[in-house]
Amino acid sequence: MEWYTALCNSRWKNTVLAVVYGIPLVDIALVVPDAGLVPDRTAGLLISLAIAVTTVWRERFLLPYSVLSAAGVMVTGHLLSTTLACYTAVRKGHSVLATVLVLVSLVFALATPESLIAHAPHPEATFFGAAVIVLVPVLMGCLAKANRKMAELTAERQAREALLQEGRLREAALRQRERLVRDIHNGVGRQITLMVLQAGAIAVRKDASAPVKDGCRLISDAGRDAVHALREIVVLAKTPDPGEVPPAERRHTLADLAPVIGRYRDGGRPITINVHISPVPPDPAAQDLAYKVVAEGLSNAARHARSAAVDIRIHQTGTELIVTVANEVPPPDSDPLPGTGHGLAWLREEVRSAGGALTTAPAPGGGFVLEARLPLPGDLAPRPASLTQENP
Known part of the structure; x- marks a missing residue:
């Protein structure tokens, strides 16, 4: 059939x-x-x-x-x-x-x-035949109407079952996400808190030297920032109530890079930065992405090339913002630290979603280069560069 x-x-x-x-x-x-x-x-x-x-x-x-x-x-x-x-x-x-x-x-x-x-000759049979000819289509129409109604009810029931199944899957995903967030909080959060407390205890000891105290203060500050970021992750990832409004995502600016770079310098890493922007600064979305690119570049350099020098360049044209983070060849005795392996992938996806491009490649003389090209709104006409900042 x-x-x-x-x-x-x-x-x-x-x-x-x-x-x-x-x-x-x-x-x-x-x-x-x-x-x-x-x-x-x-x-x-x-x-x-x-x-x-x-x-x-x-x-x-x-x-x-x-x-x-x-x-x-x-x-x-x-x-x-x-x-x-x-x-x-x-x-x-x-x-x-x-x-x-x-x-x-x-x-x-x-x-x-x-x-x-x-x-x-037989009027009863004749009329009965006529009635059959007329009423059989009526009966078939009733059956077709009932069949269509049954099909509609079946489709409606299947749609309800699909919605219920989707709701069950969503609820299971939310429970899994909540369990994952709880595990992160109980595992990573407690370890970071312990590190901050230990570093703070060493920093106040009278017999500790000044470099040791400075290093401990750097660890404490970084740990507090990590706890604050973890708190934001927990708030965003927990199962929301129906009437609860999720907090707005924080957007960083180029000015927020100063304390980040300062902490890496306090840890003994030589960092140079060259900022070249026009009188009209980039839009907030581009600045936020530029901050993330620099932060990821510094983090990768700290893990894979511990004491190598890092050069940061931020250049604004009329159509895009170019961010480059390059580190020199690491010392031969440096031992790279493990990472999650997802930072660059997530960053590349975020840059691509914004219409930009992220490239990573070894430097010609050794080392590593991370470059992002972030698009700017079309109404920003090209202007001569007015700010060039270079920090040793």
Whole structure:
């Protein structure tokens, strides 16, 4: 039955039905031309053809099609002319129209010479046959209507089940995310707190040297920043209440790079920075991305090239902001620290989402270069550079 399903879903189904329906209509009109009120073969043939042709548009113009079908019964005297109109009216839910078609057909069946009681040898059988011809399409229309209703109910039930399944999956994902955040808080958060407390305890000891105290203060400051970032992650990642508004994401500026670079310098790392921007600074989104690029570059350099010098360049043109972080060749005895392996991938995805490009490659003389090209709004026309800052 696959061919039948394909035909029902095809745009040619009404045309095929018109041909199949028109063949018996035309055949009856030619074989029995004097059964109706107009005993003329040509008239019966024309109205039968008209009914067959308009069958293609019967659903769109049901009322004119029904009137034409009723006229076909009167002209030809054959009840087959209204069968498809009755079926369509019932299937579409036009019960009044279907009732009128049935009554017209049955009343006319009693009035035509073919089934008139005075002329028919077996009038009861004749009328019963007429009733079958008229009522069978009505019954089929009721079945089609019920089948369509069942299909709609099934589709609605499946849609509800899909929504429930989606809700269950979302709830499971939220529970998993909440469990992950709790594990991060209990594991990483406690370890960072312990590091900050130990560094603070060493920094206040009287027998500690000044470099040791400075290093401990640097560890304490970095740990507090890490705890603050972890708190923001926990707030953003926890399961929100329906009426809870998530906090707005913090956006950094180029000025926020000063304390970050200062901490790396306090740790003994030589860092040079060259900032070259126009009088109109970059938009906040570009500044935030530039901050993230520099922070990721410094973090990677600290892990993989501990004491190597780092050069940071931020250059603004009329159309983009170019951020470059390059580190020199690390000492041969340096031992790289492990990382998560996702920082550059996430940063590249964020830069790409903003319409920019992030490239990473070894430097020609050794070392490593991280460069990001961040697009700027089109209304920023090119202007001569007015600020060039270089810090040793």
